[in-house]
Amino acid sequence: MNQLQLDHLVECIDGAFGEDLPFTARGLSEEEQDVLQQVFGDQGYQSYLQDQVNRQIIRDYLTNAVVLGFLPEQELADFSEQVATAEGRSWLSLHMLMSSVEQVSELPRGGRLQTLEELTPAGKRPPHIKLVTS
Numbered sequence: 001m002n003q004l005q006l007d008h009l010v011e012c013i014d015g016a017f018g019e020d021l022p023f024t025a026r027g028l029s030e031e032e033q034d035v036l037q038q039v040f041g042d043q044g045y046q047s048y049l050q051d052q053v054n055r056q057i058i059r060d061y062l063t064n065a066v067v068l069g070f071l072p073e074q075e076l077a078d079f080s081e082q083v084a085t086a087e088g089r090s091w092l093s094l095h096m097l098m099s100s101v102e103q104v105s106e107l108p109r110g111g112r113l114q115t116l117e118e119l120t121p122a123g124k125r126p127p128h129i130k131l132v133t134s
Contacts, residue, residue: 047086050090051086051089051090053093054086054089054090054092054093055083055089055093057093057096057097058079058083058089058092058093058096061093061096061101061104062076062079062104064101065101065104068101070101070102070104070105071101071104071105078109078110079092079107079109081110082109082110092107095107
């Protein structure tokens with residue numbers, strides 16, 4: 001089985017984005033740039049930022065699942081063990097990104113983290129979308 005190198009994959013995607021947009025409308029002094037680099041360039045901040053993204057993915061996914069009727073509100077507590085840790089949030093958000101809200105019942109609950117497996121398409125032809133005209 002081929003091993004997927006997620007770090008390499010993410011690096012390739014990040015490289016394609018180009019330059020980051022500026023977050024101020026005015027120019028920054030060299031001293032301000034140094035301070036910002038110390039704060040935002042730190043690995044701790046990067047971990048914090050990724051955790052915030054994971055929290056947002058989980059929040060949006062579970063909210064949509066409840067609002068659309070695929071998850072009873074009482075079952076939100078079933079995910080409490082997983083969302084209580086950074087590792088659990090990372091694992092759960094990745095699975096939520098790869099699942100539709102209709103598949104919420106297929107997500108493991110109760111803190112059971114599983115390893116990811118590389119999937120292969122079931123057919124010989126790649127999936128495609130067929131437009132239906134009226």
